[in-house]
Amino acid sequence: MEEGSISKPVAVIACTGMAVFYVAILYSPTLVLRLPPPTSLNNFMIRRFICALVSSIASIILCSHLLSWCAMVFPLSLTSLLYAGSFVSKCLFLMSARKEDELCEACSFECFKITFQRFLDWIHSTASNVLAWRNYVVAPLTEELVFRACMIPLLLCGGFKTYSVVFLSPIFFSLAHLNHFSELYCQQNYPFSKAAQTVGLQLGYTVIFGWYASFLFIRTGHLLASIVAHIFCNMMGLPILLSSRGKGVTITASVAGLAGFLWLLFPATKPELYNNRTDNCRCWHDYCSWSSS
Incomplete structure (x- = not known):
């Protein structure tokens, strides 16, 4: 890939957005989807794993879109x-x-x-x-x-x-x-x-x-x-x-x-x-x- 294929502001904005989204989605089940709080530590961690997976996939898609x-x-x-x-x-x-x-x-x-x-x-x-x-x-x-x-x-x-x-x-x-x-x-x-x-x-x-x-x-x-x-x-x-x-x-x-x-x-x-x-x-x-x- 060529150097400078995307601008520095776009790169910084994209990284900032991915960081914010990675944290924000962890709270989406209760704040956005209105799901009840998890009843155990296992359920809490499983929910966090799923949110982190969704965030990772979204970041990969965004990165692929910007770079390719x-x-x-x-x-x-x-x-x-x-x-x-x-x-x-x-x-x-x-x-x-x-x-x-x-x-x-x-x-x-x-x-x-x-x-x-x-x-x-x-x-x-x-x-x-x-x-x-x-x-x-x-x-x-x-x-x-x-x-x-x-x-x-x-x-x-x-x-x-x-x-x-x-x-x-x-x-x-x-x-x-x-x-x-x-x-x-x-x-x-x-x-x-x-x-x-x-x-x-x-x-x-x-x-x-x-x-x-x-x-x-x-x-x-x-x-x-x-x-x-x-x-x-x-x-x-x-x-x-x-x-x-x-x-x-x-x-x-x-x-x-x-x-x-x-x-x-x-x-x-x-x-x-x-x-x-x-x-x-x-x-x-x-x-x-x-x-x-």
Whole structure:
């Protein structure tokens, strides 16, 4: 990393914020969450351990963002192109809902208040939803750590070619989702064909995403790139290609977004954008030398 890639005031402010947050979060269970005081020393210490863990994770995310902001912004912007149709469809839906809302027609400020309140309600419901934490925090972090940060270096150091690793590593990623078939077929009593079809579609999607996440990790040399892409895709779901509103506009946006994604795929992931080294190695572990792989 280059010297002076962030300013001194930003570095001092970030360190001060992390220090304050580390202490303040220790008191959040009783002052913010209004939880009852712990009944024993063990419960008290466990609560402190959890708070310290949350603080540490938040500090790591902040530090990664400040030191490797391009590893988050560029991959996220690139991935969002695949959802151009989804964004257009959502905008058309919001415009339609706004026209149907009499309060919006009567008072734009009142409409803003209603929209903002809905947004706050969504944040509250998401933050209190265990499944949301699994989909948007736990799963992206743990899966990218295991299936990208651990497996890809092993495969590369084991002698596999770069392109082979990009297409091979997602197979392990998809195998980790085979347990869903057992859940659907045995526990939820899905018919065999329906369970197989559902899991098959899911495996296909995970393999395709695994290719992309592996590509991001190898090209950029930053795990943060694949993590933010994973979180974003989990939040957005499958890209929308057709919509009941503005079919032509949605299709056009989807095609344009896909074309932009393919056009920028390699330029937006150039190793030189993410690694400023002076030892003639352009990227992480010299695996950016695609021509020799």
